[in-house]
Amino acid sequence: MTDLNLLYEAILKGKKKTAIELTNAALEEKADPKSLIDNHMIKAMEEVGRQFENHEIFVPELLMAGRAMKASLNILQPVLQGQGAGVSIGKVVIGTVKGDLHDIGKNLVASMLEGCGFEVIDIGIDMDSAKFVEAIREHKANILGLSALLTTTMPYMKTVIEALKEAGLRDQVKVIVGGAPVSQSFATEIGADGYSDTANSAVTKVKDLLGIL
Numbered sequence: 398m399t400d401l402n403l404l405y406e407a408i409l410k411g412k413k414k415t416a417i418e419l420t421n422a423a424l425e426e427k428a429d430p431k432s433l434i435d436n437h438m439i440k441a442m443e444e445v446g447r448q449f450e451n452h453e454i455f456v457p458e459l460l461m462a463g464r465a466m467k468a469s470l471n472i473l474q475p476v477l478q479g480q481g482a483g484v485s486i487g488k489v490v491i492g493t494v495k496g497d498l499h500d501i502g503k504n505l506v507a508s509m510l511e512g513c514g515f516e517v518i519d520i521g522i523d524m525d526s527a528k529f530v531e532a533i534r535e536h537k538a539n540i541l542g543l544s545a546l547l548t549t550t551m552p553y554m555k556t557v558i559e560a561l562k563e564a565g566l567r568d569q570v571k572v573i574v575g576g577a578p579v580s581q582s583f584a585t586e587i588g589a590d591g592y593s594d595t596a597n598s599a600v601t602k603v604k605d606l607l608g609i610l
């Protein structure tokens with residue numbers, strides 16, 4: 398059996414190749430992808446964040462850990478997405494807001510939503526309000542998901558909500574916000590419809606907002 402502590406270590410130390418090998422091995426042994434993510438991979442990123450904050454590691458190590466995490470997630474995402482194949486219970490446009498390059502959490506939220514039957518249009522990172530408006534118009538989405546990981550970029554979520562109002566689209570979409578510095582009180586303050594702190598609870602929140610639960 399694969400020692401999943403080694404997966405935690407591989408991501409923490411930014412060893413992409415090892416992380417890929419261990420993820421593949423765990424999948425072959427029928428490990429649950431959600432459990433791998435929640436119990437090992439996210440925990441490694443939390444530790445990376447702690448070490449970065451304490452100046453024990455620096456941006457290069459942050460980058461390497463991020464790459465190892467993404468490589469493992471890339472392997473797991475098709476499995477998560479496949480769990481909801483063939484159905485569409487709603488259309489979600491999702492992206493990370495302007496100035497923010499963090500996408501691991503956003504990608505995870507997108508995969509979980511897809512795995513639960515949503516059609517997801519992921520427009521990427523560093524997105525300005527015009528891009529969000531354009532995507533909602535084009536895809537006629539009924540949910541907008543905004544992600545931000547920096548205290549300096551989260552205020553931009555409000556700018557996007559204001560842009561939706563100006564474009565006359567605010568009543569057509571429910572807006573859900575998330576990311577490490579975001580909170581329920583911030584979501585309420587900026588006029589978002591929902592907030593969630595994890596990818597799993599984002600699915601429940603989106604269903605709740607659409608009255609699917």
Ligand code: B1M
Pocket residue numbers: 439442443444445446447449450456459460462463464467491496497498499500501502503505506541542543544545546547548549573574575576577578592593594595596597599
């Ligand atoms: Co950066 N970074 N980073 N970083 N980075 C943080 C966020 C930080 C908290 C680290 C720290 O100091 N402890 C800190 C922010 C401090 C602050 O604002 N208060 C920070 C900083 C400072 C920076 C730079 C400024 C560093 C520098 O250059 N000096 C720089 C900024 C770049 C930019 O965006 N303009 C930077 C850069 C980077 C990398 C590019 C190197 C890399 C990102 C790689 C990538 O994403 N492709 C990176 C990483 C890896 C991190 C940490 C270590 C890990 C983030 C992560 O992926 N977590 C992070 C520390 C931490 O968060 N503990 C940190 C795992 C992921 C699964 O969790 O993204 O929180 P998370 O997503 C969760 C939930 O938040 C939620 O669900 C997800 C799954 O459960 N969620 C949603 C997320 N989005 C959601 C949307 C929803 C609902 C739920 O609805 C739509």
